[in-house]
Amino acid sequence: xxxxxxxxxxxxxxxxxxxxxxxxxxxxxxxxxxxxxxxxxxxxxxxxxxxxxxxxxxxxxxxxxxxxxxxxxxxxxxxxxxxxxxxxxxxxxxxxxxxxxxxxxxxxxxxxxxxxxxxxxxxxxxxxxxxxxxxxxxxxxxxxxxxxxxxxxxxxxxxxxxxxxxxxxxxxxxxxxxxxxxxxxxxxxxxxxxxxxxxxxxxxxxxxxxxxxxxxxxxxxxxxxxxxxxxxxxxxxxxxxxxxxxxxxxxxxxxxxxxxxxxxxxxxxxxxxxxxxxxxxxxxxxxxxxxxxxxxxxxxxxxxxxxxxxxxxxxx
Amino acid sequence: xxxxxxxxxxxxxxxxxxxxxxxxxxxxxxxxxxxxxxxxxxxxxxxxxxxxxxxxxxxxxxxxxxxxxxxxxxxxxxxxxxxxxxxxxxxxxxxxxxxxxxxxxxxxxxxxxxxxxxxxxxxxxxxxxxxxxxxxxxxxxxxxxxxxxxxxxxxxxxxxxxxxxxxxxxxxxxxxxxxxxxxxxxxxxxxxxxxxxxxxxxxxxxxxxxxxxxxxxxxxxxxxxxxxxxxxxxxxxxxxxxxxxxxxxxxxxxxxxxxxxxxxxxxxxxxxxxxxxxxxxxxxxxxxxxxxxxxxxxxxxxxxxxxxxxxxxxxxxxxxxx
Numbered sequence: 001x002x003x004x005x006x007x008x009x010x011x012x013x014x015x016x017x018x019x020x021x022x023x024x025x026x027x028x029x030x031x032x033x034x035x036x037x038x039x040x041x042x043x044x045x046x047x048x049x050x051x052x053x054x055x056x057x058x059x060x061x062x063x064x065x066x067x068x069x070x071x072x073x074x075x076x077x078x079x080x081x082x083x084x085x086x087x088x089x090x091x092x093x094x095x096x097x098x099x100x101x102x103x104x105x106x107x108x109x110x111x112x113x114x115x116x117x118x119x120x121x122x123x124x125x126x127x128x129x130x131x132x133x134x135x136x137x138x139x140x141x142x143x144x145x146x147x148x149x150x151x152x153x154x155x156x157x158x159x160x161x162x163x164x165x166x167x168x169x170x171x172x173x174x175x176x177x178x179x180x181x182x183x184x185x186x187x188x189x190x191x192x193x194x195x196x197x198x199x200x201x202x203x204x205x206x207x208x209x210x211x212x213x214x215x216x217x218x219x220x221x222x223x224x225x226x227x228x229x230x231x232x233x234x235x236x237x238x239x240x241x242x243x244x245x246x247x248x249x250x251x252x253x254x255x256x257x258x259x260x261x262x263x264x265x266x267x268x269x270x271x272x273x274x275x276x277x278x279x280x281x282x283x284x285x286x287x288x289x290x291x292x293x294x295x296x297x298x299x300x301x302x303x304x305x306x307x308x309x310x311x312x313x314x315x316x
Numbered sequence: 317x318x319x320x321x322x323x324x325x326x327x328x329x330x331x332x333x334x335x336x337x338x339x340x341x342x343x344x345x346x347x348x349x350x351x352x353x354x355x356x357x358x359x360x361x362x363x364x365x366x367x368x369x370x371x372x373x374x375x376x377x378x379x380x381x382x383x384x385x386x387x388x389x390x391x392x393x394x395x396x397x398x399x400x401x402x403x404x405x406x407x408x409x410x411x412x413x414x415x416x417x418x419x420x421x422x423x424x425x426x427x428x429x430x431x432x433x434x435x436x437x438x439x440x441x442x443x444x445x446x447x448x449x450x451x452x453x454x455x456x457x458x459x460x461x462x463x464x465x466x467x468x469x470x471x472x473x474x475x476x477x478x479x480x481x482x483x484x485x486x487x488x489x490x491x492x493x494x495x496x497x498x499x500x501x502x503x504x505x506x507x508x509x510x511x512x513x514x515x516x517x518x519x520x521x522x523x524x525x526x527x528x529x530x531x532x533x534x535x536x537x538x539x540x541x542x543x544x545x546x547x548x549x550x551x552x553x554x555x556x557x558x559x560x561x562x563x564x565x566x567x568x569x570x571x572x573x574x575x576x577x578x579x580x581x582x583x584x585x586x587x588x589x590x591x592x593x594x595x596x597x598x599x600x601x602x603x604x605x606x607x608x609x610x611x612x613x614x615x616x617x618x619x620x621x622x623x624x625x626x627x628x629x630x631x632x633x634x635x636x637x638x
Contacts, residue, residue, distance in 0.1 A: 173346050255582075285466070
């Protein structure tokens with residue numbers, strides 16, 4: 001399979017469509033003895049997706065750098081203590097990525113800032129996924145007026161430009177890390193809700209649900225124990241991509257000056273002052289942005305590889 | 317048709333109402349609208365109470381919401397806490413600038429992504445296809461504001477250093493000299509590039525996959541078997557069907573475009589509505605923030621409505637009566 005080539009589109013909507021049309025087509029029946037499970041098959045498919053594997057390794061490298069960097073590579077002082085003797089120095093052997101306008105090492109700040117940016121991406125993804133899963137499963141399982149209300153709420157949330165609301169929330173509630181995580185997480189659950197709802201709508205009509213109901217299993221138990229495990233694959237894909245989106249949003253509002261507040265570094269707020277100095281010290285802008293770009297790129301490639309790996313209709 | 321439009325209009329009303337409820341209560345619950353006064357040392361506690369009464373902030377929230385809604389509907393959008401100008405006039409002054417930026421980016425995005433989508437779908441697995449695929453991954457992962465900074469470094473800073481014709485990095489018109497159309501275009505190039513990049517990547521990729529799906533259908537083979545030229549098959553038979561899911565995507569993306577415009581306006585100091593929102597958010601200028609959010613919501617809902625209607629024109633299979 002050639003690098004970078006798949007027919008699946010970008011969005012989750014596209015994935016849903018793809019699944020429908022793929023199942024419409026008649027597929028040759030292959031009977032296997034002891035067929036491998038979904039996750040093992042998915043793992044095999046993922047490993048065959050070269051770009052995805054490279055992306056996953058690179059991402060692990062970035063995470064390792066950010067987590068282990070303070071232990072092996074940089075000191076806290078380099079990242080936080082101003083040094084008036086080395087202001088705005090271009091990259092040297094001593095300061096790989098140069099120094100900023102108060103003489104702090106940019107490489108060290110990228111490592112500490114990466115901890116913040118990656119943590120916000122991951123944690124707000126967990127918030128989004130939790131909210132989306134609950135709302136989506138309730139909406140899809142119970143249907144009726146509950147469904148209507150939740151779906152109208154979802155439509156309304158989708159119509160509000162997220163960055164505007166996050167800015168307002170960040171200003172009103174104060175730009176602490178917790179606020180930013182909640183604000184981003186609570187404004188980005190709509191995609192997951194829609195996916196889960198669509199899956200629940202079709203899965204709840206299946207025989208195993210009927211069987212569970214006949215046995216007298218409680219609704220909550222059916223939703224969480226019986227239906228949800230079958231709906232997990234597309235959610236994994238969507239959640240991966242949400243981490244990337246969340247990092248993009250955090251860095252953007254931190255760049256606007258309303259996210260993570262200095263002196264705490266984040267990949268976004270490091271770029272804030274960079275713009276004023278772009279004529280004299282372009283390295284201030286180049287390196288933090290490159291880190292954001294590489295991280296997002298890896299996450300997107302990984303999400304894409306995961307989609308191919310977890311989509312049981314797609315065959316290699 | 318008229319009945320269909322009317323019904324879509326009626327359906328979009330609750331969504332619009334829900335948006336106003338969400339924005340109003342979210343903003344009211346999270347922030348103190350009097351904060352801008354409270355931070356002023358010359359305002360006493362009595363003054364604050366009096367102001368609170370004047371603005372009606374001492375009443376229950378739902379009463380405030382209803383009053384606010386009535387005022388919005390009757391065209392009284394309040395006055396800025398900061399400048400004491402009429403919010404509606406302030407927004408109207410900035411809106412055209414944002415629309416120029418977004419409109420240009422939008423049209424360009426559609427033209428480029430449709431051409432790329434058509435090319436890659438008809439030349440699957442060619443070198444060009446791979447290049448576009450790689451480009452779309454990069455475009456989709458690029459943080460817009462950083463891309464803007466990089467463009468400024470290259471086209472404004474370095475070009476000037478090398479003595480090449482540099483592009484302006486900020487504003488709509490030069491500070492000195494007459495505002496002219498040519499200057500506007502020159503100032504538009506960088507922000508429009510930034511604003512369109514991600515959408516071009518997304519749409520061209522999306523159109524490619526939906527076109528490929530259509531091109532595999534039986535009726536396309538039939539059309540080819542009849543001896544029709546590829547160009548006609550693609551344009552008349554495939555494209556029309558493939559464009560429908562793209563309309564949905566573009567329609568869902570309009571709020572995203574507004575968010576992008578806010579960030580882009582900030583990077584390039586573009587005097588638009590998004591920049592005004594940011595400037596007033598810092599000061600918790602309540603009426604302005606609410607006004608801009610409401611206006612954007614109305615525009616988004618209106619765009620959805622237009623898309624729904626254009627659907628009915630593009631796709632005769634959509635039943636108008638059900």
